[in-house]
Amino acid sequence: MSLLENLKWRYATKKFDATKKVSEDDVNKIVEAARLAPTSSGLQQFRVIVVTNQELKEKIVPIAWGQQIVADCSHLLVFAAWDKYTAERIDDVFNATVAERQIPYEQVAAYVERLKSIYLNQSAEENFVHTARQAYIGFGLSIAQAAELKVDATPMEGFTSTDLDALLGLEAKGLKSVTMLPLGYRDAANDWLVNLKKVRVSTNDFVIEYR
Numbered sequence: 001m002s003l004l005e006n007l008k009w010r011y012a013t014k015k016f017d018a019t020k021k022v023s024e025d026d027v028n029k030i031v032e033a034a035r036l037a038p039t040s041s042g043l044q045q046f047r048v049i050v051v052t053n054q055e056l057k058e059k060i061v062p063i064a065w066g067q068q069i070v071a072d073c074s075h076l077l078v079f080a081a082w083d084k085y086t087a088e089r090i091d092d093v094f095n096a097t098v099a100e101r102q103i104p105y106e107q108v109a110a111y112v113e114r115l116k117s118i119y120l121n122q123s124a125e126e127n128f129v130h131t132a133r134q135a136y137i138g139f140g141l142s143i144a145q146a147a148e149l150k151v152d153a154t155p156m157e158g159f160t161s162t163d164l165d166a167l168l169g170l171e172a173k174g175l176k177s178v179t180m181l182p183l184g185y186r187d188a189a190n191d192w193l194v195n196l197k198k199v200r201v202s203t204n205d206f207v208i209e210y211r
């Protein structure tokens with residue numbers, strides 16, 4: 001099936017079959033799609049946290065405004081972005097890049113300085129607006145990869161990020177949660193959304209052309 005067919009197949013699953021587990025191989029592919037995502041300046045400003053611990057998933061339910069999918073899913077992915085830019089974070093990426101490509105640092109030096117002059121002169125809040133956007137790119141690719149594998153997933157923003165960050169100890173890692181993606185297999189008999197038509201604006205309304 002094509003990517004488009006799989007995107008039509010997927011839906012924001014409302015009820016997971018808690019007895020069905022996604023294979024580690026499939027989870028790894030879904031995470032890998034996020035790792036391979038393009039990001040601004042290639043900085044990969046986000047990380048993916050994989051939660052399978054049942055007790056922890058249950059503690060997240062009230063943080064996710066009572067959404068039971070968090071407890072019933074097989075694997076819960078949390079997309080978390082850098083809380084701010086630092087010189088060290090930017091340096092780490094470019095030092096690794098020149099080492100892997102075996103190119104002289106001088107080739108990237110001016111670019112690195114330009115990035116630092118932009119981001120290090122912004123507030124942490126402004127930085128996070130930018131880093132969180134990068135997390136959404138990986139999030140989207142993971143959603144598509146899950147669909148390609150016929151793994152059900154629910155994109156989620158419905159949670160209190162500060163509470164989730166505290167529970168997962170993200171501040172100490174310099175991260176703030178952005179989105180969650182529970183993975184699993186639909187409980188079709190008990191999911192009110194499964195048979196409802198997918199609703200999207202028409203292509204005519206969606207595309208604005210300047211010919």
Ligand SMILES: Cc1cc2nc3c(=O)[nH]c(=O)nc-3n(C[C@H](O)[C@H](O)[C@H](O)COP(=O)(O)O)c2cc1C
Nearest residue numbers: 010011012013014067154155156157158159179198
């Ligand atoms: C960023 C984002 C946040 C969302 N948050 C939630 C959520 O917290 N809970 C939920 O059940 N669905 C959530 N959704 C699912 C959307 O409501 C759903 O994707 C949308 O209505 C389109 O339907 P479809 O995904 O079934 O095609 C979210 C989707 C996105 C992309």
